[in-house]
Amino acid sequence: MDSYDRMHSLTTLAVILLATVTDVLSSSDSSDFYNQTCPQAPTIVQNTVHDIMQKNKGIAAGVLQLQFHDCIITGCDGSILLSSPDNTSEKDALKSSLRGFTEIDQIKSAVEAECPGVVSCADILALAARDGVVEVAGKGWFVTLGRKDGMESNNSDVPLVHPGAFMSYDELVDTFAAKGFTAEEMITLSGAHTLGRAVCGLPPIQIRYYQYNGTIGSVDPSIDPNFARSVKQMCPMDTKSRVPVPLDLTNTTFDNKYYQAVLANQGVLKSDASLITNPDGRKLVTRYSQSDSDFQRDFGAVMEKLINQRWAKDGEIRRSWSAMNTDSISL
Ligand code: HEM
Structure with a gap:
């Protein structure tokens, strides 16, 4: 192999490595927002999604749709998950077609068991939507973390934007x-x-x-x-x-x-x-x-x-996936 060929091979190798690294970074990685407080959160979400999908592959669709609705209505603030006693929350406007709530509950419980009160439902939803898609052959995307959970969820917001x-x-x-x-x-x-x-x-x-x-x-x-x-x-x-x-x-x-x-x-x-x-x-x-x-x-x-352009900066870290805290915890 002459020096031109060697250089060419090295360049090709570098391009392949760079492409692989970029691919890995963009497909199933997330930012280090919880590194100090719950570094294992993304892995807990990923493993729980994996376990759920061994039994029900369709749930990737349910959670992806939840993520879309969550972000498009009032920003990615987990407000699509909130329940209201008088059925006036966002999900009540769309209820007939939504699924995945039980699974989000399961994932949130798994995260809460290791890091209580630290990881927002909005971030859990963002990770779970991506991980579900990756489980069914999607390439995925990078998830930046640090959203807070919204404190409002009104069914009247839905028809205006949906x-x-x-x-x-x-x-x-x-x-x-x-x-x-x-x-x-x-x-x-x-x-x-x-x-x-x-x-x-x-x-x-x-x-x-x-x-x-x-x-x-x-x-x-x-x-x-x-x-x-x-x-x-x-x-x-x-x-x-x-x-x-x-x-x-x-x-x-x-x-x-x-x-x-x-x-x-x-x-x-x-x-x-x-x-x-x-x-x-x-x-x-x-x-x-x-x-x-x-x-x-x-x-x-x-x-x-x-998932990034409309962040909820004000809010809380809900302990329950479907209900606001009675007191507020701030990050
Ligand atoms: C372009 C405008 C869109 C319209 C009009 C629309 C409307 C719908 C409707 C009517 C359903 C069936 C619901 C049912 O009958 O139960 C559905 C399902 C679904 N939508 Fe969309 N959608 C749109 C965009 C999106 C986007 C942007 C996403 C996600 C990024 C999305 C994700 C999904 C998924 C994954 C399902 C299947 C849910 C499941 O199997 O549980 N949709 N959509």
């Missing part, structure tokens, strides 16, 4: 723009629907597949007819049905197949289908449908933006 399942492309763009996200980032975030399910009996399915535009028996004509038929076979016309409809055929693997489905007019929700009604939207959906690595990289980057 994207709706029947929104057009422009409405989705506007809703996300109001929270500081570009159209491209909205499309990337929508890729979260590679995981999880919708519930048959709720309006996003009942209306799109059984009474489109208010006409009983009509289906959204933009859906591939065979796909619409298969969803209807799974889902009776019954608003009480709680049968799950997978948002993507590989809905326990974090991959780019969601975008392939959307391009084939097999997106389950109207909002999924809306992504390709705009030429730029269609272009990005097509690119993601062809490149899992582009999708994973961009998804990680936009999740970091989501």
